[in-house]
Amino acid sequence: MRHADGLHVGSVGLGLLVALCVLGPAVLPAPPAADPARSALLPPGAAVTEITLSDGRVLVSPDVTVATEAIVVRGPYRDTELSPADVVSIREGRFLLGSDRMGRDIASRLMAGGRFSLAIAGLAVIIALLVGGSVGVAAATGGPLTDSVLMRLVDALMAFPLLFLLILVATLFRPGPAALALILGMTSWMGLARLVRGQVLALRGRSFILAAQAAGASKTFVARRHFLPNLAGPLSQDTALRLGDLVLAEAALSYLGIGISPGLPTWGGMVAQGHRVMVEGWWLATFPGLAIAALVISLALIGDGVQERLSRGAVS
């Protein structure tokens, strides 16, 4: 029962993270604009005043005095005095999770980075499922020669230290988000191919499959009705854990500066930027790290929970 709870906690955690990253920008109040000269490195929860001027400039500072004759915006280097005639609008705002060195809101960058991380890892896992599934089925059903050729290829690819391969490909090809998903997917399907091959081989000898074939069921019927449902459990457990590994791998690449373009927000890249100013601003690296952990732990709980249910199902 306790592990079934793990499945629930994991699912709720994953759902919340996805919802926050996708819907967050629409639901939460708009974050203050970035003003590198005045709003850099503000701690979590810092209240600021955002002033839009008629010439298009936006000043964001935690320390603003508004009087009828002049508006004084204090900055770390110098104060700016504005005449009320130049000011288009004044808005109060808050950096929920603080701001980074460029004065950008960390909360909204986290949500944008989460969308990238989730999309890349999700796409990569779909690619891995397609490639690994096809290779596994082909190896299990294609005769001994196909089987040994494909499995030796899988062995050779698995002999690559994964991080070495990722570093090599990511540095040499400088991928964008879609290409990175492709690379991650193409480097992590081998375990899935082994799993699918083993499962198909084990299932093929089971009596209910033989019975269906003896009764004259078509190949597609047996595949859809008997193989797929029995593969779904182990595959979903593997997929949940693999997704967590892919999120960590993507974060590690971004941290090393060889993930998707450094200009785009990614959780790993945000941790790397935060590490450069860890004494002045602990919050820069803390929140993206916790976001990665929350996502990976949710996925691990889901994977463990599914396995627990599977082994219980096998017993009963």
Next chain:
Amino acid sequence: MVRTVVRRLLLLIPMVWLVATLAFVVVAAAPGTYADTVDHPGLSAEQRAELEARYGLDQPVHRQYLRWLGSLATGDLGVSFVTKEPVLRLLARTLPPTILLGGAALLLDFVVGILLAVAAARRPHGWFDRVSSFIGLGLAGLPSFWLAGLAILVFALVLGWFPASHMRSVAASGLSGPARLADLLHHLILPACCLGLVGAAGTARYLRATLLDVHGERYILAARARGLSDRRILWIHTLRPALLPVITLLGLSLPFLVSGSVVIETVFAWPGVGLTLLSAAHARDIPVVMAVTVLGAVAVLLGSLVADVLAAVVDPRTREESL
């Protein structure tokens, strides 16, 4: 058993060839060559062509491949494009730090992991079990580079207990032998803990489940019926069979000695193989990239062989099947 080990060792050769070929395909398919990374405004087209000719980069791909494979077969790993240092000497310089860091981490991983698992399995679902499994789950999900940054912030920058990076102090060359060793260990502690404790969380989680499985066996009941103490049952009768999968895990973790620490080496500026690979890949330094990749593959393949041999040594039942 000796014969099967020899056979497995011979099987390594085609596997290493396959891996090396795959690595070569990746490098050859990538856009740009070493000449592109030489970003010098005075570099004329002729000098560029001369540069590519000097390193054989102007030859057709299959010629480059055959030449590289030929020198690999004779043990010649070539010379680094960037530093002009023989690759073999480069590896001799960067491999020991990596093995030191990885070895210390693996030691921590298994010692701490086994102790934690035994302590947790003594009273399943007791407070220690719950707290340690909760912390273990957290450690397993936290990215290692983040944890390393936190460790640097707390233990190096705020508390000042350990140095924040590098393997030696600037003044280390002037120190006497024992003092130099102490200096090295002082630098080793933080990165080794960051690597090892994350691994220990995983090992403990895995071993705890195995211990509880073994705990349900009849021979444990029999041992209890014979009046053996709980401690003896746990350490001798339960731990020994439960350690078998852990030993397999240890063998499979050996490649970790070479590849597991790229990220941690980067965070701590540890002068090892991972850091070398990263800079070599950036500079399109093909001889170094290929040598490090092949080395990593050999480590993985040897690791799985060692895992099987260790399992066979510990458990006679697996002797015929797994080898």
